[in-house]
Amino acid sequence: xxxxxxxxxxxxxxxxxxxxxxxxxxxxxxxxxxxxxxxxxxxxxxxxxxxxxxxxxxxxxxxxxxxxxxxxxxxxxxxxxxxxxxxxxxxxxxxxxxxxxxxxxxxxxxxxxxxxxxxxxxxxxxxxxxxxxxxxxxxxxxxxxxxxxxxxxxxxxxxxxxxxxxxxxxxxxxxxxxxxxxxxxxxxxxxxxxxxxxxxxxxxxxxxxxxxxxxxxxxxxxxxxxxxxxxxxxxxxxxxxxxxxxxxxxxxxxxxxxxxxxxxxxxxxxxxxxxxxxxxxxxxxxxxxxxxxxxxxxxxxxxxxxxxxxxxxxxxxxxxxxxxxxxxxxxxxxxxxxxxxxxxxxxxxxxxxxxxxxxxxxxxxxxxxxxxxxxxxxxxxxxxxxxxxxxxxxxxxxxxxxxxxxxxxxxxxxxxxxxxxxxxxxxxxxxx
Amino acid sequence: xxxxxxxxxxxxxxxxxxxxxxxxxxxxxxxxxxxxxxxxxxxxxxxxxxxxxxxxxxxxxxxxxxxxxxxxxxxxxxxxxxxxxxxxxxxxxxxxxxxxxxxxxxxxxxxxxxxxxxxxxxxxxxxxxxxxxxxxxxxxxxxxxxxxxxxxxxxxxxxxxxxxxxxxxxxxxxxxxx
Amino acid sequence: xxxxxxxxxxxxxxxxxxxxxxxxxxxxxxxxxxxxxxxxxxxxxxxxxxxxxxxxxxxxxxxxxxxxxxxxxxxxxxxxxxxxxxxxxxxxxxxxxxxxxxxxxxxxxxxxxxxxxxxxxxxxxxxxxxxxxxxxxxxxxxxxxxxxxxxxxxxxxxxxxxxxxxxxxxxxxxxxxxxxxxxxxxxxxxxxxxxxxxxxxxxxxxxxxxxxxxxxxxxxxxxxxxxxxxxxxxxxxxxxxxxxxxxxxxxxxxxxxxxxxxxxxxxxxxxxxxxxxxxxxxxxxxxxxxxxxxxxxxxxxxxxxxxxxxxxxxxxxxxxxxxxx
Numbered sequence: 001x002x003x004x005x006x007x008x009x010x011x012x013x014x015x016x017x018x019x020x021x022x023x024x025x026x027x028x029x030x031x032x033x034x035x036x037x038x039x040x041x042x043x044x045x046x047x048x049x050x051x052x053x054x055x056x057x058x059x060x061x062x063x064x065x066x067x068x069x070x071x072x073x074x075x076x077x078x079x080x081x082x083x084x085x086x087x088x089x090x091x092x093x094x095x096x097x098x099x100x101x102x103x104x105x106x107x108x109x110x111x112x113x114x115x116x117x118x119x120x121x122x123x124x125x126x127x128x129x130x131x132x133x134x135x136x137x138x139x140x141x142x143x144x145x146x147x148x149x150x151x152x153x154x155x156x157x158x159x160x161x162x163x164x165x166x167x168x169x170x171x172x173x174x175x176x177x178x179x180x181x182x183x184x185x186x187x188x189x190x191x192x193x194x195x196x197x198x199x200x201x202x203x204x205x206x207x208x209x210x211x212x213x214x215x216x217x218x219x220x221x222x223x224x225x226x227x228x229x230x231x232x233x234x235x236x237x238x239x240x241x242x243x244x245x246x247x248x249x250x251x252x253x254x255x256x257x258x259x260x261x262x263x264x265x266x267x268x269x270x271x272x273x274x275x276x277x278x279x280x281x282x283x284x285x286x287x288x289x290x291x292x293x294x295x296x297x298x299x300x301x302x303x304x305x306x307x308x309x310x311x312x313x314x315x316x317x318x319x320x321x322x323x324x325x326x327x328x329x330x331x332x333x334x335x336x337x338x339x340x341x342x343x344x345x346x347x348x349x350x351x352x353x354x355x356x357x358x359x360x361x362x363x364x365x366x367x368x369x370x371x372x373x374x375x376x377x378x379x380x381x382x383x384x385x386x387x388x389x390x391x392x393x394x395x396x397x398x399x400x401x402x403x404x405x406x407x408x409x410x411x412x413x414x415x416x417x418x419x420x421x422x423x424x425x426x427x428x429x430x431x432x
Numbered sequence: 433x434x435x436x437x438x439x440x441x442x443x444x445x446x447x448x449x450x451x452x453x454x455x456x457x458x459x460x461x462x463x464x465x466x467x468x469x470x471x472x473x474x475x476x477x478x479x480x481x482x483x484x485x486x487x488x489x490x491x492x493x494x495x496x497x498x499x500x501x502x503x504x505x506x507x508x509x510x511x512x513x514x515x516x517x518x519x520x521x522x523x524x525x526x527x528x529x530x531x532x533x534x535x536x537x538x539x540x541x542x543x544x545x546x547x548x549x550x551x552x553x554x555x556x557x558x559x560x561x562x563x564x565x566x567x568x569x570x571x572x573x574x575x576x577x578x579x580x581x582x583x584x585x586x587x588x589x590x591x592x593x594x595x596x597x598x599x600x601x602x603x604x605x606x607x608x609x610x
Numbered sequence: 611x612x613x614x615x616x617x618x619x620x621x622x623x624x625x626x627x628x629x630x631x632x633x634x635x636x637x638x639x640x641x642x643x644x645x646x647x648x649x650x651x652x653x654x655x656x657x658x659x660x661x662x663x664x665x666x667x668x669x670x671x672x673x674x675x676x677x678x679x680x681x682x683x684x685x686x687x688x689x690x691x692x693x694x695x696x697x698x699x700x701x702x703x704x705x706x707x708x709x710x711x712x713x714x715x716x717x718x719x720x721x722x723x724x725x726x727x728x729x730x731x732x733x734x735x736x737x738x739x740x741x742x743x744x745x746x747x748x749x750x751x752x753x754x755x756x757x758x759x760x761x762x763x764x765x766x767x768x769x770x771x772x773x774x775x776x777x778x779x780x781x782x783x784x785x786x787x788x789x790x791x792x793x794x795x796x797x798x799x800x801x802x803x804x805x806x807x808x809x810x811x812x813x814x815x816x817x818x819x820x821x822x823x824x825x826x827x828x829x830x831x832x833x834x835x836x837x838x839x840x841x842x843x844x845x846x847x848x849x850x851x852x853x854x855x856x857x858x859x860x861x862x863x864x865x866x867x868x869x870x871x872x873x874x875x876x877x878x879x880x881x882x883x884x885x886x887x888x889x890x891x892x893x894x895x896x897x898x899x900x901x902x903x904x905x906x907x908x909x910x911x912x913x914x915x916x917x918x919x920x921x922x923x924x925x926x927x928x929x930x931x932x933x934x935x
């Protein structure tokens with residue numbers, strides 16, 4: 001089966017490419033990239049002027065909720081939401097029910113993903129059994145079954161000793177430990193960023209230092225063990241400061257920031273819809289100094305990856321008192337418009353840097369195929385339109401859950417099509 | 433705006449009514465004046481003053497706010513509530529003859545509300561009604577006992593009583609077409 | 611005592627059909643509530659303490675947190691206005707069976723109450739209701755956020771004694787971080803031009819207190835010095851867990867209002883407390899029962915203020931929305 005993407009601007013930082021090229025796909029692999037390739041019986045996909053062709057986007061922080069919480073999302077609906085958002089691959093978190101702490105669950109997730117035939121799914125396994133922080137899970141077996149990294153996300157890896165051992169062991173296996181950095185005693189029963197807004201609204205606060213104190217612990221332990229630690233959903237400026245210092249010393253630390261943390265601040269809690277539970281997530285929306293720090297880190301290269309922390313919740317669960325609502329918002333289908341609008345069009349990053357943040361770096365970080373458009377690579381390709389007018393409509397999101405703070409927001413930039421293994425698995429009907 | 437009563441005629445009307453009160457009630461024993469807010473209150477005080485000048489006795493005087501007793505309060509589809517003020521009746525009304533005082537008698541609903549309020553305060557021996565102007569168009573069986581001036585009006589007109597204590601001048605004017 | 615003048619004024623209204631907090635209330639609305647409360651107070655002095663104003667209206671008191679004082683105060687206020695009143699203490703209701711807040715209220719609304727008075731343990735719960743339900747909502751205290759009728763009755767009490775709020779030094783002392791009474795009072799007193807001093811141990815001071823528009827200090831003496839009003843807030847015994855204070859004994863030593871400390875206040879200062887008091891913890895009994903204390907007046911003023919709020923919020927149609935938050 002042959003398909004040729006004709007007439008597009010290809011942006012592929014791995015090969016230093018940014019120019020007009022045709023892409024020939026054969027049997028799910030990229031066969032050739034070149035100028036004015038002959039069609040020769042291939043199906044032609046016209047790439048319009050103004051659209052760009054990039055290696056498939058990879059979201060390394062997604063909650064697919066299956067097994068156990070299928071009312072929020074399933075592997076199938078999540079994988080469909082992923083391709084609708086332009087992602088050809090996602091890495092899914094282990095805080096399912098039961099927790100993905102053994103190979104049977106990893107195999108189950110992979111089976112569901114294969115049936116769905118949308119985005120590729122790379123499971124991330126739990127560091128400890130049940131993510132309870134007491135006993136190491138069978139990381140070796142899990143890696144063989146298909147896990148690409150380990151985390152107790154939802155929770156921090158409980159103790160310094162466990163984190164040290166996990167880093168050593170995972171380092172031996174050649175995979176990173178991803179940590180949800182948060183000191184439980186400082187977090188307490190907080191529900192919002194400990195700032196003026198929470199103080200005014202009477203919400204218990206979570207200081208940025210609850211995150212940074214553990215970031216510093218984990219960088220120290222990564223240094224001690226020589227292994228790779230990846231900081232999940234970084235939000236506090238103090239965390240970024242620690243990451244920069246660690247990188248400077250040569251520690252193997254990487255970090256990700258979610259779109260909401262470089263776009264929104266805690267002021268919104270006191271905005272037109274007060275106490276909107278679609279503004280409740282962990283780590284919380286912080287003050288503008290933190291948001292601005294995240295933007296700086298993204299621009300200057302201290303931030304390695306943009307990952308959504310896609311956290312679907314059923315509307316019944318979110319339509320409650322702020323204290324009771326679960327943390328999290330969906331993100332797969334809002335990431336690309338936000339990145340285009342708030343980073344590229346705002347002049348903070350180039351298109352090339354965007355592809356690094358959303359495709360090349362995440363693929364490399366997890367050591368999975370993708371992130372590049374080299375000949376012989378799997379044909380995982382995203383076609384984007386930087387100037388597309390996008391309006392987020394929560395009700396029509398592909399994801400099973402609609403918990404987003406961006407309902408009715410307008411952005412410039414969106415997804416035209418998503419191609420996985422040479423098959424067009426998503427086509428935006430509005431992009432013609 | 434046609435003026436139907438000036439300061440001088442108002443003063444004479446009040447004095448005349450004071451004499452009528454004395455005549456009809458054979459003295460001021462057990463009489464008390466209660467003015468209905470807002471303009472009934474200064475009118476009540478003036479009548480009390482007139483009575484004192486004629487007769488020598490002080491008549492207890494109180495102020496009654498009937499806002500909370502109105503029958504039209506909750507019927508406005510949009511809308512602010514009328515302002516409520518204090519009721520000040522610093523004497524017992526039991527077994528007294530209460531002379532209610534108001535500036536304009538129209539549909540009678542204000543007086544009905546005032547009667548309801550007074551009954552909550554106690555059990556007067558009798559209640560009589562003093563009004564400066566009766567403009568007709570009663571909707572309830574309410575009849576004044578003392579009237580300063582009878583003033584036939586059409587429904588399209590409105591009657592404004594202005595008092596020195598509140599408005600800076602004494603007069604009664606009619607607005608609108610007949 | 612200020613009495614409103616004899617001049618009649620046009621009807622005025624509160625701009626919102628709910629009372630979710632002092633936030634959003636302007637000075638003229640606060641004055642309207644206090645002036646109306648004066649008229650309502652007189653009704654409590656009559657032999658027949660009733661007016662027919664809310665006859666036929668139904669008010670539901672939905673109290674998710676235990677409360678004797680505030681609930682009784684609202685009930686009495688509602689009954690004095692002749693409303694039909696229904697109090698639900700959720701310990702015995704469907705809430706214990708796991709019914710969500712919205713389901714509880716929607717079920718109630720199916721029986722067409724006119725107003726819901728709610729006290730809830732979560733900040734923002736009344737705002738959720740105001741967005742999703744049709745009744746007028748009166749916040750009787752939400753989590754650590756606001757307790758608007760308390761601040762209003764406090765202001766009423768202060769105004770009765772001092773004739774004004776502007777320019778007074780008001781010291782508020784206690785567990786401020788967790789206090790909805792503090793937040794509402796600060797908003798109201800600042801709007802009305804008072805000079806507020808917030809005093810608490812460092813561990814119980816709200817974060818970012820400097821942005822609240824008040825002076826802040828950890829010294830009781832500094833707070834009370836020359837104060838016209840000293841408002842004590844309660845310290846819960848539970849604050850010893852969570853490492854906020856080492857013991858109530860030390861708290862009283864460092865922060866308790868004793869007669870000696872009170873001597874630094876203005877000679878005609880008044881002492882207030884929203885209740886319930888922890889005698890010997892935040893306040894000495896000698897002060898609580900002493901000549902400067904207006905604590906019991908606060909309670910009786912609470913009924914008048916709540917009558918005023920009920921009156922001013924009634925008579926609004928569900929479709930008449932001026933300001934939803």
